Amino acid sequence: xxxxxxxxxxxxxxxxxxxxxxxxxxxxxxxxxxxxxxxxxxxxxxxxxxxxxxxxxxxxxxxxxxxxxxxxxxxxxxxxxxxxxxxxxxxxxxxxxxxxxxxxxxxxxxxxxxxxxxxxxxxxxxxxxxxxxxxxxxxxxxxxxxxxxxxxxxxxxxxxxxxxxxxxxxxxxxxxxxxxxxxxxxxxxxxxxxxxxxxxxxxxxxxxxxxxxxxxxxxxxxxxxxxxxxxxxxxxxxxxxxxxxxxxxxxxxxxxxxxxxxxxxxxxxxxxxxxxxxxxxxxxxxxxxxxxxxxxxxxxxxxxxxxxxxxxxxxxxxxxxxxxxxxxxxxxxxxxxxxxxxxxxxxxxxxxxxxxxxxxxxxxxxxxxxxxxxxxxxxxxxxxxxxxxxxxxxxxxxxxxxxxxxxxxxxxxxxxxxxxxxxxxxxxxxxxxxxxxxxxxx
Amino acid sequence: xxxxxxxxxxxxxxxxxxxxxxxxxxxxxxxxxxxxxxxxxxxxxxxxxxxxxxxxxxxxxxxxxxxxxxxxxxxxxxxxxxxxxxxxxxxxxxxxxxxxxxxxxxxxxxxxxxxxxxxxxxxxxxxxxxxxxxxxxxxxxxxxxxxxxxxxxxxxxxxxxxxxxxxxxxxxxxxxxxxxxxxxxxxxxxxxxxxxxxxxxxxxxxxxxxxxxxxxxxxxxxxxxxxxxxxxxxxxxxxxxxxxxxxxxxxxxxxxxxxxxxxxxxxxxxxxxxxxxxxxxxxxxxxxxxxxxxxxxxxxxxxxxxxxxxxxxxxxxxxxxxxxxxxxxxxxxxxxxxxxxxxxxxxxxxxxxxxxxxxxxxxxxxxxxxxxxxxxxxxxxxxxxxxxxxxxxxxxxxxxxxxxxxxxxxxxxxxxxxxxxxxxxxxxxxxxxxxxxxxxxx
Ligand SMILES: [K+]
Ligand SMILES: [K+]
Numbered sequence: 001x002x003x004x005x006x007x008x009x010x011x012x013x014x015x016x017x018x019x020x021x022x023x024x025x026x027x028x029x030x031x032x033x034x035x036x037x038x039x040x041x042x043x044x045x046x047x048x049x050x051x052x053x054x055x056x057x058x059x060x061x062x063x064x065x066x067x068x069x070x071x072x073x074x075x076x077x078x079x080x081x082x083x084x085x086x087x088x089x090x091x092x093x094x095x096x097x098x099x100x101x102x103x104x105x106x107x108x109x110x111x112x113x114x115x116x117x118x119x120x121x122x123x124x125x126x127x128x129x130x131x132x133x134x135x136x137x138x139x140x141x142x143x144x145x146x147x148x149x150x151x152x153x154x155x156x157x158x159x160x161x162x163x164x165x166x167x168x169x170x171x172x173x174x175x176x177x178x179x180x181x182x183x184x185x186x187x188x189x190x191x192x193x194x195x196x197x198x199x200x201x202x203x204x205x206x207x208x209x210x211x212x213x214x215x216x217x218x219x220x221x222x223x224x225x226x227x228x229x230x231x232x233x234x235x236x237x238x239x240x241x242x243x244x245x246x247x248x249x250x251x252x253x254x255x256x257x258x259x260x261x262x263x264x265x266x267x268x269x270x271x272x273x274x275x276x277x278x279x280x281x282x283x284x285x286x287x288x289x290x291x292x293x294x295x296x297x298x299x300x301x302x303x304x305x306x307x308x309x310x311x312x313x314x315x316x317x318x319x320x321x322x323x324x325x326x327x328x329x330x331x332x333x334x335x336x337x338x339x340x341x342x343x344x345x346x347x348x349x350x351x352x353x354x355x356x357x358x359x360x361x362x363x364x365x366x367x368x369x370x371x372x373x374x375x376x377x378x379x380x381x382x383x384x385x386x387x388x389x390x391x392x393x394x395x396x397x398x399x400x401x402x403x404x405x406x407x408x409x410x411x412x413x414x415x416x417x418x419x420x421x422x423x424x425x426x427x428x429x430x431x432x433x434x435x436x437x438x439x440x441x442x
Numbered sequence: 443x444x445x446x447x448x449x450x451x452x453x454x455x456x457x458x459x460x461x462x463x464x465x466x467x468x469x470x471x472x473x474x475x476x477x478x479x480x481x482x483x484x485x486x487x488x489x490x491x492x493x494x495x496x497x498x499x500x501x502x503x504x505x506x507x508x509x510x511x512x513x514x515x516x517x518x519x520x521x522x523x524x525x526x527x528x529x530x531x532x533x534x535x536x537x538x539x540x541x542x543x544x545x546x547x548x549x550x551x552x553x554x555x556x557x558x559x560x561x562x563x564x565x566x567x568x569x570x571x572x573x574x575x576x577x578x579x580x581x582x583x584x585x586x587x588x589x590x591x592x593x594x595x596x597x598x599x600x601x602x603x604x605x606x607x608x609x610x611x612x613x614x615x616x617x618x619x620x621x622x623x624x625x626x627x628x629x630x631x632x633x634x635x636x637x638x639x640x641x642x643x644x645x646x647x648x649x650x651x652x653x654x655x656x657x658x659x660x661x662x663x664x665x666x667x668x669x670x671x672x673x674x675x676x677x678x679x680x681x682x683x684x685x686x687x688x689x690x691x692x693x694x695x696x697x698x699x700x701x702x703x704x705x706x707x708x709x710x711x712x713x714x715x716x717x718x719x720x721x722x723x724x725x726x727x728x729x730x731x732x733x734x735x736x737x738x739x740x741x742x743x744x745x746x747x748x749x750x751x752x753x754x755x756x757x758x759x760x761x762x763x764x765x766x767x768x769x770x771x772x773x774x775x776x777x778x779x780x781x782x783x784x785x786x787x788x789x790x791x792x793x794x795x796x797x798x799x800x801x802x803x804x805x806x807x808x809x810x811x812x813x814x815x816x817x818x819x820x821x822x823x824x825x826x827x828x829x830x831x832x833x834x835x836x837x838x839x840x841x842x843x844x845x846x847x848x849x850x851x852x853x854x855x856x857x858x859x860x861x862x863x864x865x866x867x868x869x870x871x872x873x874x875x876x877x878x879x880x881x882x883x884x
Contacts, residue, residue: 288809291816322791353765373730375815421769424769
């Protein structure tokens with residue numbers, strides 16, 4: 001009986017995802033704790049924190065990776081980032097297929113029509129496709145960036161820096177070998193545009209990229225792809241203008257830059273919170289409204305089944321569309337001549353609610369465990385949940401409990417509320433309905 | 443054509459509500475600006491702020507009402523509170539009926555079955571009932587409190603203080619004639635229990651009170667009443683224990699009190715954020731986790747069609763129930779053997795989304811207009827939106843723009859996201875549906 005239960009649990013796809021990440025984190029912790037991985041000894045908690053941060057492609061770190069890690073340590077980091085990033089893309093797509101199949105029978109909460117591959121064989125094929133896609137994009141980007149950096153660093157360093165930052169960018173990890181992350185490149189549009197293009201593409205999600213490649217015309221794209229493309233462009237432009245205006249006179253960030261540098265740095269600062277996490281400015285010096293806005297962007301995050309986290313752009317958009325539809329007395333929201341099911345709306349509500357609850361509860365716990373002000377703590381939790389990696393500079397001031405708490409948030413943010421909850425809950429077999437009763441809300 | 447449009451708009455119930463409040467605020471502003479209303483001259487913006495705060499039964503104030511207002515000024519305040527409070531109860535019920543009728547035809551988003559009165563005559567009858575209910579409860583409470591206070595203040599002062607605080611409590615206004623609000627009564631359980639009972643009853647909502655009186659047995663109560671009673675008791679007990687533990691060792695709040703005073707003060711501090719706003723402790727000295735928790739309570743608020751604001755307890759509970767139902771693969775949430783419609787769930791999502799948007803946008807605006815730290819500003823916005831009136835002590839440090847912004851939030855919080863949006867949007871006549879398309883969220 002017990003044995004049967006255990007076996008049943010072991011094959012559940014959400015548990016496979018969570019388990020794989022946990023194994024990778026454990027392996028990473030041990031590897032980073034090896035004497036020849038770091039130049040100075042690091043604690044187990046610190047090793048766990050950085051391994052979690054790399055595997056969940058967050059980018060928060062309690063030490064400077066460039067100086068504390070040896071070449072071996074850096075390669076471990078890169079390995080964790082790449083596995084974590086590809087793993088998510090693959091797993092996310094795979095679980096969508098598997099869960100979609102399972103749930104689709106009951107109430108079609110999940111998509112399944114969007115994919116053709118639904119067997120294990122299909123998933124293997126899909127993984128191959130994703131791998132080819134990832135390696136192609138990364139190779140092109142590494143070549144370009146190496147060429148750009150040869151004059152400054154010479155071939156071998158230029159190549160190694162390019163390799164590290166391209167992998168880190170494409171997987172939305174945000175780790176950098178430079179002690180000040182990318183703050184030295186505010187006047188270098190090439191680095192800016194190559195890296196931001198990488199993390200934007202990585203953050204769109206494999207499904208979207210495939211859709212764009214297969215169907216050339218906008219009109220034939222799926223609603224999901226249309227929403228992701230329009231939403232990404234719209235939100236990025238809006239965010240860039242907002243941050244440009246808010247920080248224009250802040251001499252500690254972009255205030256003293258030339259107009260062009262201001263524009264490029266604002267653009268980068270607008271796109272990095274969803275959820276790349278590289279930084280070109282010091283977030284400890286940012287204006288309060290900009291920090292608030294950045295937390296909002298970090299919470300939204302990128303695309304589903306991508307290297308980005310957060311509640312996801314589509315979740316946010318569906319919530320907004322449903323709200324507008326409600327106030328226009330429409331039963332279901334619609335966009336581009338397509339209606340969105342009530343089930344998708346309720347799914348978005350569930351995701352948003354669990355995500356807000358996670359952020360709230362862990363911030364609450366951190367205000368008890370840490371002696372730090374509220375603002376940098378909330379910022380850190382939003383950053384960890386969105387696996388962003390931006391910080392107001394308190395990461396290395398966290399207590400051991402604080403490091404463990406943030407590690408848990410990074411892990412939860414990476415696997416997402418859906419996976420988390422499908423591990424914890426068992427579906428009800430019978431879907432009976434009681435008589436309705438009115439509840440007055442609002 | 444234009445005239446026709448205008449006439450049509452003028453009779454819309456949401457506009458009547460909003461308009462009535464605006465008229466009352468305008469009248470209050472003028473009355474408080476009269477030379478004999480205040481002991482020292484106050485600015486127009488200050489008068490507007492306090493008039494708005496009283497009409498919306500918030501309780502935030504830029505000056506101390508007890509010393510700044512003359513007897514005339516205090517009576518103006520009391521009049522605004524009583525009209526604002528009863529007005530909301532009446533209007534809220536009336537609009538539920540009217541809107542319920544209108545929308546019910548389309549998609550039954552609104553309740554209508556819960557009430558029998560649906561004509562104008564029915565609303566007049568309802569208003570009478572509400573008035574009788576209000577005056578009965580207030581009379582009993584004033585008598586009790588006067589008796590309790592006679593030994594301290596003598597009859598006439600005891601009566602006047604009782605009148606003012608009972609009206610302020612029952613309407614969830616939170617205004618007090620004492621300069622330190624109720625901080626002087628931490629060792630007086632009688633004052634504590636009378637006033638908290640008043641604002642808890644006022645915050646349950648007329649619908650719930652009627653249901654409890656008409657049907658004696660729990661089992662025959664409507665789902666709405668059951669949720670409100672169980673939810674209120676559950677949340678209050680949970681909040682009291684949480685705040686008791688968090689503040690136990692905080693010498694600036696309850697740390698130095700006797701155990702019984704600690705318990706009673708924790709209880710009061712737990713129930714006042716939803717949305718009475720009286721305070722027995724100094725919120726500027728509270729621990730960060732307690733402040734965070736208090737903001738959460740202020741956002742939830744009280745019952746629908748009551749003197750309380752916030753998103754409302756039922757909205758919060760429906761959102762949670764829907765989230766759990768989703769993760770258990772249930773189509774619709776259920777409780778006490780009753781199912782809740784998808785429409786109610788989506789309505790809750792819409793209310794929560796608009797409410798979060800209001801809090802976020804106005805906090806954002808205040809971080810730009812004010813030179814104050816983020817935490818007290820966010821706290822002030824949550825307090826204003828929930829028409830609570832608790833403050834970390836920055837109300838009188840707000841700039842003129844800040845005062846106007848907070849006034850707008852109090853007004854929006856009082857009329858609620860529903861009324862606001864039904865003023866701004868026009869229902870779509872034809873409710874066609876497009877073909878469905880899948881959107882991946884989360
Ligand atoms: K990241
Ligand atoms: K209040």
